[in-house]
Amino acid sequence: xxxxxxxxxxxxxxxxxxxxxxxxxxxxxxxxxxxxxxxxxxxxxxxxxxxxxxxxxxxxxxxxxxxxxxxxxxxxxxxxxxxxxxxxxxxxxxxxxxxxxxxxx
Numbered sequence: 077x078x079x080x081x082x083x084x085x086x087x088x089x090x091x092x093x094x095x096x097x098x099x100x101x102x103x104x105x106x107x108x109x110x111x112x113x114x115x116x117x118x119x120x121x122x123x124x125x126x127x128x129x130x131x132x133x134x135x136x137x138x139x140x141x142x143x144x145x146x147x148x149x150x151x152x153x154x155x156x157x158x159x160x161x162x163x164x165x166x167x168x169x170x171x172x173x174x175x176x177x178x179x180x181x
Contacts, residue, residue, distance in 0.1 A: 089124075090118040
């Protein structure tokens with residue numbers, strides 16, 4: 077797993093902002109959210125939403141699906157981190173997703 081895959085969604089957003097040399101307040105204003113909200117997202121203390129993910133995607137010219145993958149994988153990781161059978165749960169989830177997708181078509 078690369079370092080880029082290991083960092084959290086919030087850390088990734090912070091790194092994008094840092095590379096662009098943009099202050100927190102400017103990015104928050106562009107996303108139409110409070111500076112404190114963006115700060116909490118960067119610290120993984122608050123969740124983003126579709127609007128924020130879309131705004132970050134546009135602002136930093138990042139594929140929206142890449143951001144969603146990062147965001148949702150963080151949510152799943154946090155939910156399963158302390159589950160004894162977390163990896164087994166993921167295997168079953170993968171099978172279910174494949175099954176339901178085949179069933180839809």
